[in-house]
Amino acid sequence: MKTDLEPFILSINNLDETILQDVTPAFRHYEYPKGYFLLKAGKVCDQLWFMTKGCVRYFYTDENGKEANTWFSLDEQIVTDTISFVTRKPAQESIQVVEDASFYAIDCEAIQRLLKKHHAFALWYIKLVEKHYIEQVEDRIADLQFLDAKQRYEKLTTLYPSITNRISLGHIASYLNITQETLSRIRSGKL
Amino acid sequence: MKTDLEPFILSINNLDETILQDVTPAFRHYEYPKGYFLLKAGKVCDQLWFMTKGCVRYFYTDENGKEANTWFSLDEQIVTDTISFVTRKPAQESIQVVEDASFYAIDCEAIQRLLKKHHAFALWYIKLVEKHYIEQVEDRIADLQFLDAKQRYEKLTTLYPSITNRISLGHIASYLNITQETLSRIRSGKL
């Protein structure tokens, strides 16, 4: 039942059939419902997930227990807390499924083993890290610094037209770092 | 005169002497004065620099020609526009020396060649990308979302105590995305 795993792997970078045969068994398939935590802040992120469908949010919890979303990943994306995964230190953020999702997961140890074993896998992994960096970082820092709430909302809905159907106003407002009230006013054109 | 290059390379990850001998000639040494542009927005970033001392700023220029700093790197840091370097697309941002600086530079082509040639170099490069990701991203997105101007200023000066001596108030205000006036008031304790 791993029919969609290989295309996902090969979409990152090509890998010879022989190496692919050694790589695919390192992945396991999971289905998680809305509300499930892939990662809780304070734990080391030990997995890297390929999400094939669904939606997750990344969020911080402040000292008062208030949550603040920093990101959403929808459908076919790499999901992990890169900093924790790389440093082996406890994650600052949590990752939670917000729409039932399926994943292929590989753990850190398997990656380290494959990196040492196959030069070609190391080249593949470089592409993965680069791709993930771009997904997570591109424009985001500049947007946070230079766009106001309305512009960021418009950019988000342009980039992910389905997001407003799939994620609640509260979650989106939290991501935009504005209140629900303000987002509601933006949506209705009063701002 | 490449005495400090090898320690810098080895500080990323260990490399066997034989491979190191093949890697070091790919780097060239440069000294650039304040004001020099390592990268101008619109050009593809073709180089990766190891800065051994000095200071650079990363900034965007908006449609009105107004500049906004997104980052500073001081002294011993990796300097490059990762997105452009990886995607080979024109950079959105510019990188400029703000305090006379020395660098060891390697170009993209040399990296690609060495990646294919040496498995160990690929493992080294993974460490480099990870290190750079952490330098550039760690906490930064969360800080932008959750800290106010004063908190971000305090964090910046804690992280880089020398920054206020080395970088003008205008550049720092631009990075904090506040006006010079507001930063001046923060410094004097009026906010």
Next chain:
DNA sequence: TCTAGAATTTGATCTACATCAAAATGCTTT
């Protein structure tokens, strides 16, 4: 040492978005 331009500080007002409170709407479960 003097001077001009640049950098920084100070003051007064304005605005985007927050906060608090309440009303309206939508979604489940029986």
Next chain:
DNA sequence: AAAGCATTTTGATGTAGATCAAATTCTAGA
């Protein structure tokens, strides 16, 4: 279909930091 809860919308007021204008301090060259 009604009840009950969660989500979204609306309204009134407060505040951090912007903007505009001017004064002050620093700094480099003559």
